[in-house]
Amino acid sequence: MHLFLKKLRFDDVPILNKSALFELLSQRFDTQEKTLSQIPNPNLLHDASRAAKKIAAAIRENKKITLVGDYDVDGVSATAIMVDFFRQIPYPLQTIIPNRFSDGYGVSPNVLKRVDADIVITVDNGITAIEAAKICKERGIELIITDHHTPLETLPEAYAIVNPKLSRCYYPFEEICGAQVAWLLLGLVKKELSLDIDMKGFLDILCIAVIADIMPLTDINRAIVKEGLKVLMHSQRPSSIIIRDFLNKSSITSEDIAFAIAPRINSAGRLEDASIALEFLTAQTTNKAYTQFEKLNSLNELRRTTEAQTTNEAFELVNEEETIIVVAKEGWHEGVVGIVASRLVDHFSKPAIVLSIKNGVAKGSARSIGNINIYKLIKQNSSLLGKFGGHKMAAGLSLEDKNIDLFKAALNKSASKLSPADFLSLEKVMGILPSDEIDFSLLELLESFEPYGEANLRPLFLIKDAQILEIKYFGKDKSHTKVLLKQFAHERKPIELILFKKSLEMPSEKKLTCSYGVTKNEFNSRVSVQLIINKIYNY
Template sequence: MYKDRPLTKELLYQELYNRHNGEFFTLKELPYPKQFKDMERALKRVVEAIECKEKIAIVGDYDVDGTVATTIMRELFVTIGYEVEWIIPNRFRDGYGLSKGVVDKLNADLIITVDNGIAAVEAAKVCKERGIDLIITDHHSIPPTVPEAYAIINQKQSSCPFPFKEICGAQIAWYFAVALCRKLNVKVDANELLALASLAIVADIMPLTGINRTMLLAGIAYLKRSKKPFIEAMRLKGIVDDSLSSEKIAFYIAPLINSAGRLKDASIASNMLFSRSLTQAQELLEELTALNNERKAIEKEITAKALKQVNSSDKIAIVWGEDWHEGVIGIVASKVAEHYKVPAIVLSCKDGICKGSGRSYGDCDLYALVAKTREYYLKFGGHKSALGLSLEAEKLPLVKQLLNIEAASMCKEQHHDASILGLLPFDEIDFETLEILEKFEPYGEANPKPKFVAKGVSILECKDVGKNAEHRSYYLKHGNKSYRAIEFRTKDTCSSGDTTDIHYRLSRNNYNGKSYINLTIEHIEHSNS
């Protein structure tokens, strides 16, 4: 189902404007760091640690958000000129986030977490017993019991006045870095750090509205002109250019960064982002590329197995396998959720313990749903769109049954495609239409790239293209206008002279100094032949 109404340029503009509730910010209008609960307390403690030459350690997380946040903190302390210890827990050896085992590895008077810690109750007790002050910076949902820490910076605390609740860990790290440099009267390139944070905003699926949109736009603009070694390395490989967008970050850059933590160690990705020379950045980028290719092969195999387990009547897809690779189950959960259009949890089981990752679908608050059976988990944490958990294998069937009952009422089936804005005839397509669409970029979570419907489109020409003829090129006529279009990865048949209804997207293609309007077909339905 979709909005079955004719669109004009005026209606299109208003529809996109309304997504943002009129909230369009400049960088100067961002909320101040002091609006975070405990920010001032945390900053004063770090200043004291620096003045007293205490040992400081940073503890990150192995996903893109945690890796980027860790890198921001590394850049911060290099700018300050103060040496710190840092660690991103290894997914396979250490598990997620701050733990006793991680604390044991550190020689610190003060530990600062980024993108984790809000559920680290036991680790916080260990810190207190050993006289280590703990500053937690995290964006994940607040559990019933929070750690006892020197300071907790998390915008989702009920007592935190920061006005925007859906931000990622790297954004908090950015705020912390900028605020600490101001407090120490140290000059910092806030744009350079914001460029890093922009990668996490996209990768961690933050809503691209409000301050997230503002920060992402600024970050992408800086990435396009940055001379940082990791950007230069990506530019030489054709990953980054003047057409860099949120989509390219999501589909090309984020998977590369993520591959390190998924298959080996996230420090590889942090070191690539932190590279001080082009040679170092290129070497690490090649290693990440190899890891990402390996990840794709493993993911494809497990996805095929996972899809076979799902019952089409499931309200939440919960599947598991013996010793499935823990590094890819989050991606597999995304694939399962997208395929069956329901939230999904994919788990890997070994020695009677199952570790899983969940991904939501549509408007379902996955964290709130899965929290309904919190008493069965050994570990549990996350946010509305994604989470992680572990539990005993023998409890999985019961948890699956209970969550399917809860999901029936908490997560309504998504029959409406919110990204389809209405019927847009070819006569309404021109460069002014493209400019309207470009005005509301970047597109992503909570601001999906618009799709349109055209009915009764005539196929003047169609042919298979691509190395393996897996794509299809069309020449289409609708009303008084004709356009070329592309449909990716299709096995449908078509013939010149057919009439069809299409769901499509619009984009601009710049080539040899000229601009062209691109139509990408998302769905095609033949009316008659």
């Protein structure tokens, strides 16, 4: 199926000049760009005012407050923002980020055993914590839930639930991440206590969370990421200094965060413990931040090795006839199944679920593509599951291993009603660029529409049946490819493309059809326009 779908995208692909490209990119934004001053009042978030008043009262009355976060980038970032805010008051805050392997997800009965507090605040979790809420009530702990995940029909019995996806919430923009919900709430706490804290000072961490949690980069998210990347370039926060030194660029893009920083922060929770990442983001000296970042680098290398091995094994288990891929195996590392699911989605152009089996229980992650709501499909078959949660493009789930085949069959039956168009990747090519349009002014045009990410994808362009002039390999182990080609017979100027982490062999017909993105390359103080191959098409 997936090769056929790739073909569909090449119908009537236009040849573009810069003017036409500018018009196409402008159409992505319905209204004028928002600024930070236009972020809607946090009071519009359901229960936010009630929660802020309770937190402020607890601080005045010197009560014990415990924060329970989450082990992904969004959860760790939300926790880090809370830690920094309470430090600036200053006020003691106990923080717990559950361990993926020993605690499971979010605030839970197991986590509550370690809590001695008057108030528990959750960030980026809690919307499904019905059992934990009961325990809090029994123990006289007031529970404040801040989350952004999709609620179930039954809500936890908490003092306050702050979540833009609640049906009774009237916040104008609901596609915000957990760190944003926490940040907005803290803005109200600041007001309640008349504190002199600059909320803009948290944007360097906040923008990392927005990008890493794949929030749509439109509306207020666009404003937050745009400003956050600027703050990141100048912030004296030790972790931001280390990020700048590591990236070593004159300006940082959302893609730098998505591909270089977020995976490192994520690796701690995936493979060991998220406290390593939290200590990086909240480090008070550059020495401490550097030490933690080195640990994250090592874990990220281990994650890559583990992920590559698991991906190879998962590929062997895929049944290409299935509409939704479901693979499971005993012993797969629970921390990499989400990344492996993404790899399967990229390759097969279908949603994928990857499950790790241990002691008769399968736990895993789902990733989607195009217009397919994977959370909705999973929910339709939730009678076979233990737990599940997530959103349209990504979800987590667990079930008894004896139910895997039943779940796979039921899921594929539900998916049989989907339209083939729903499977089309949203990464559609915009058009074909003649070689004389590829220059520094094109780069400037593209930069003017940054930040790129979800709902504002970096533009991809098409090269179709181009004549390959030369193929070279580079890098320490010659694992990267440089392709020199001629796009049209009449063009004098050849085009050079880069394919990272893959050695491309010369096709027998010496022709190439691929999509590519245009990026700025900074090396040894020299700036150049670089064309990066996104996908090679066999059609």
